[in-house]
Amino acid sequence: MNKTNVMRLLDAAGIAYRTAEYEYDESDLSGVHAAAAIGMPPEQIFKTLVARGERTGFAVFCIPVGDTLDLRKAAKAAGDKKVELLHVKELLPTTGYIRGGCSPIGMKKQFRTFVDETAQLFEEIGVSAGCRGCQVLLAPDALLACTGAEYHDLTE
Numbered sequence: 001m002n003k004t005n006v007m008r009l010l011d012a013a014g015i016a017y018r019t020a021e022y023e024y025d026e027s028d029l030s031g032v033h034a035a036a037a038i039g040m041p042p043e044q045i046f047k048t049l050v051a052r053g054e055r056t057g058f059a060v061f062c063i064p065v066g067d068t069l070d071l072r073k074a075a076k077a078a079g080d081k082k083v084e085l086l087h088v089k090e091l092l093p094t095t096g097y098i099r100g101g102c103s104p105i106g107m108k109k110q111f112r113t114f115v116d117e118t119a120q121l122f123e124e125i126g127v128s129a130g131c132r133g134c135q136v137l138l139a140p141d142a143l144l145a146c147t148g149a150e151y152h153d154l155t156e
Contacts, residue, residue: 006105006130010138013146017138020126024100024133031065038126038135042066043118045126045135048102050095050111053080058094060104060113062127062143067116067155077114077152103128104147105136113149115140120151 003011010017022037035045046062049069053059059078063069075083088099096108104113104127119125119140126135127143143149 004130006103009106015142017136020135044122048104050086051083053078053083056080058111060111062104063116063154070156073154101128101132103130113147114152115149116154117151
């Protein structure tokens, strides 16, 4: 596999990571499928969701692939009254990524980023490498360092 922009940014920042490639199924872009395909528990693989706050604008939320984002908790983390998830058609123009390949690293613009606090339970977590079929595995604190993220309780 060629290096993705995510990998180039991690290399440039001197952040250690490894990659895990898998066959993705167009009909099942769930991260649970990705976790199973690379042999990791779903609690350790994080999906990237983008939301728009009514006052604070865009924010990025990384949560375990088997979990659901609690919009009230997400709004509270972002310092807003209400946030709603971006429609899939807005994802590419807003982030530069497609559904199933959205990474918190290397979006078109650096948005405020929040990672579910359960990430701290693991030495290594996975996030999308910026394309379907590949994850970057790195230390949770390294993800925070390269995205400026904060830990919060984000799931239902």
